[in-house]
Amino acid sequence: MGSCREAVGSEVEVLFDGGVRSGQDVMRALALGARACLVGRAYVYGLDAGGEAGVAKAIEILRKELSVTMALTGTRSVEEIDQRVLN
Numbered sequence: 001m002g003s004c005r006e007a008v009g010s011e012v013e014v015l016f017d018g019g020v021r022s023g024q025d026v027m028r029a030l031a032l033g034a035r036a037c038l039v040g041r042a043y044v045y046g047l048d049a050g051g052e053a054g055v056a057k058a059i060e061i062l063r064k065e066l067s068v069t070m071a072l073t074g075t076r077s078v079e080e081i082d083q084r085v086l087n
C-alpha cells in the first residue's frame with residue numbers, strides 16, 4: 001500500500017477526513033502520511049449522548065485508543081508513526 005505522503009510529496013499538507021471512528025483509525029491515517037485527522041460524526045454521537053461532557057468523552061476515548069494502539073505497536077511518539085505499524 002503506498003502512502004498519501006508519497007503520492008502528493010512533502011509540500012502538501014495532508015488531513016484525513018471521513019470515517020474516523022476510533023484511535024486505531026487515527027493510527028492508520030497517520031501511518032499513511034496524514035498530519036492530522038478531522039472528526040465529524042464521532043463527536044456528534046458524544047454530543048447526542050452527553051452534551052458537552054459527551055463530546056469531551058468521545059475525544060478522550062479516541063485519544064486513549066490511539067495511546068493504547070501506539071503502546072501495542074511499540075510507537076513512542078506520534079511523529080514515529082509510519083507504514084510499519086500497518087504490517
Ligand SMILES: Cc1cc2nc3c(=O)[nH]c(=O)nc-3n(C[C@H](O)[C@H](O)[C@H](O)COP(=O)(O)O)c2cc1C
Nearest residue numbers: 016017018019020021038039040041042043044045
Ligand atoms: C454536524 C456536522 C456538520 C457538518 N458541516 C459541514 C459543513 O458545513 N461543510 C462541510 O463541507 N462539511 C461538513 N460536515 C462534514 C464533515 O466535515 C466531515 O467531512 C464528515 O462529517 C465526514 O467525517 P465523519 O465520517 O467523521 O463524519 C459536517 C459534519 C457534521 C457531523
